Amino acid sequence: MPLExxxxxxxxxxxxxxxxxxxxxxxxHCVGCPIACFHTVADACRExxxxxxxxxxxxxxxxxxxxxxxxxxxxxxxxxxxxx
Numbered sequence: 001m002p003l004e005x006x007x008x009x010x011x012x013x014x015x016x017x018x019x020x021x022x023x024x025x026x027x028x029h030c031v032g033c034p035i036a037c038f039h040t041v042a043d044a045c046r047e048x049x050x051x052x053x054x055x056x057x058x059x060x061x062x063x064x065x066x067x068x069x070x071x072x073x074x075x076x077x078x079x080x081x082x083x084x
Contacts, residue, residue: 003060005042005052009033012041012059018066022058026050 003012009030013020023030028048030036036044041059045052 003041003056003063005045005056006040008037009039009041009044010037016059016063019059019062022055022062025058026055 013031020031028044028050030044041056042052045055
């Protein structure tokens with residue numbers, strides 16, 4: 001299924017959890033937001049003043065790569081793990 005601007009933010013983050021980094025990199029407050037299940041990517045980009053084409057390109061690249069990208073500040077993402 002191709003990623004479209006009409007898809008719900010919550011659906012994207014649930015299907016491809018590695019995309020959460022893109023939301024954080026673009027300073028979007030969608031992670032954990034109760035409106036994420038109602039907002040589309042287009043809505044979120046408009047609300048946060050983010051270029052939709054650039055954001056979709058970032059999301060698609062992350063999904064194609066299949067892994068979490070580095071943060072824009074160059075820091076390495078930390079993978080949370082439950083104690084064993």
